[in-house]
Amino acid sequence: xxxxxxxxxxxxxxxxxxxxxxxxxxxxxxxxxxxxxxxxxxxxxxxxxxxxxxxxxxxxxxxxxxxxxxxxxxxxxxxxxxxxxxxxxxxxxxxxxxxxxxxxxxxxxxxxxxxxxxxxxxxxxxxxxxxxxxxxxxxxxxxxxxxxxxxxxxxxxxxxxxxxxxxxxxxxxxxxxxxxxxxxxxxxxxxxxxxxxxxxxxxxxxxxxxxxxxxxxxxxxxxxxxxxxxxxxxxxxxxxxxxxxxxxxxxxxxxxxxxxxxxxxxxxxxxxxxxxxxxxxxxxxxxxxxxxxxxxxxxxxxxxxxxxxxxxxxxxxxxxxxxxxxxxxxxxxxxxxxxxxxxxxxx
Ligand code: SF4
Ligand code: SF4
Ligand code: SF4
Ligand code: FES
Numbered sequence: 578x579x580x581x582x583x584x585x586x587x588x589x590x591x592x593x594x595x596x597x598x599x600x601x602x603x604x605x606x607x608x609x610x611x612x613x614x615x616x617x618x619x620x621x622x623x624x625x626x627x628x629x630x631x632x633x634x635x636x637x638x639x640x641x642x643x644x645x646x647x648x649x650x651x652x653x654x655x656x657x658x659x660x661x662x663x664x665x666x667x668x669x670x671x672x673x674x675x676x677x678x679x680x681x682x683x684x685x686x687x688x689x690x691x692x693x694x695x696x697x698x699x700x701x702x703x704x705x706x707x708x709x710x711x712x713x714x715x716x717x718x719x720x721x722x723x724x725x726x727x728x729x730x731x732x733x734x735x736x737x738x739x740x741x742x743x744x745x746x747x748x749x750x751x752x753x754x755x756x757x758x759x760x761x762x763x764x765x766x767x768x769x770x771x772x773x774x775x776x777x778x779x780x781x782x783x784x785x786x787x788x789x790x791x792x793x794x795x796x797x798x799x800x801x802x803x804x805x806x807x808x809x810x811x812x813x814x815x816x817x818x819x820x821x822x823x824x825x826x827x828x829x830x831x832x833x834x835x836x837x838x839x840x841x842x843x844x845x846x847x848x849x850x851x852x853x854x855x856x857x858x859x860x861x862x863x864x865x866x867x868x869x870x871x872x873x874x875x876x877x878x879x880x881x882x883x884x885x886x887x888x889x890x891x892x893x894x895x896x897x898x899x900x901x902x903x904x905x906x907x908x909x910x911x912x913x914x915x916x917x918x919x920x921x922x923x924x
Contacts, residue, residue, distance in 0.1 A: 680776030729769035
């Protein structure tokens, strides 16, 4: 363990902890933008700078390891001024159109601008202008709002193992994009959208949720697509799902696949089956559950009597619960009398 003081308070943390993590463990807030607890720190935004006794320059707390006897200050007037200047420089090349931005209620840049009390900006000048069109079906990429924090690049490489995007060009022209600036063509897991601290990356299907007077709710549930059972959060307004997010506090740590994150429009599809259907002639006809179950039982019984139980097979689904799949195989083995049981999880 290493002992240090932060704002005069004694803190003890394991060796190799960063100053940022040590401060947070002591309940001390240091603003961050590029840091993400599940990604390697890259020290890109400099918002987390702190003062360390006997080091003349400011150091980024997210990349600096603690050392024995270190004396750290996180809230001096100098730091406040430097952080406000960093924020102003970021905003000087950002279209500050928060009132029209779809990320406005979930934007760390916006939140920190308020936290750092940056109300005016003396820095003006040229701004990056990019075409926001990207023909991919899932992710809207507005690189004028990108602050080059690098979180999306890191998550795609470190968590997803895909490496579909990276920094291109240098200096003012630096940009995060797919190879040769083509349309994004990847797994569309949306981890990059999840970690983006601005409105640069959004789900194309997200609902703007502009319904006056309808309550907004966040409903934790489980993705129904496969047996992995990721936890998801439905962001709901009235009867509409506005977007799906995932919380870091659940076992899947906020990560999802394309289906769980973006494939939710089926919930309100008018084509969803609500009653059993039986084919009568060429037509599929709605029937009651009693009729459908009697029909199925009769057909299974007749087939078994005429051709034997091993001419029957049962296909279940990885989308069912363990309990449902257990009951299904029990039914096939116990009632029908066959071991021909399989399921559809061929991802
Ligand atoms: S959607 Fe997933 S695979 Fe595609 S760029 Fe984002 S993180 Fe990478
Ligand atoms: S797109 Fe978002 S996550 Fe990626 S570098 Fe830009 S601001 Fe950061
Ligand atoms: S479909 Fe994707 S998000 Fe849903 S449970 Fe399976 S892996 Fe998780
Ligand atoms: S949060 Fe430490 S440099 Fe960005």
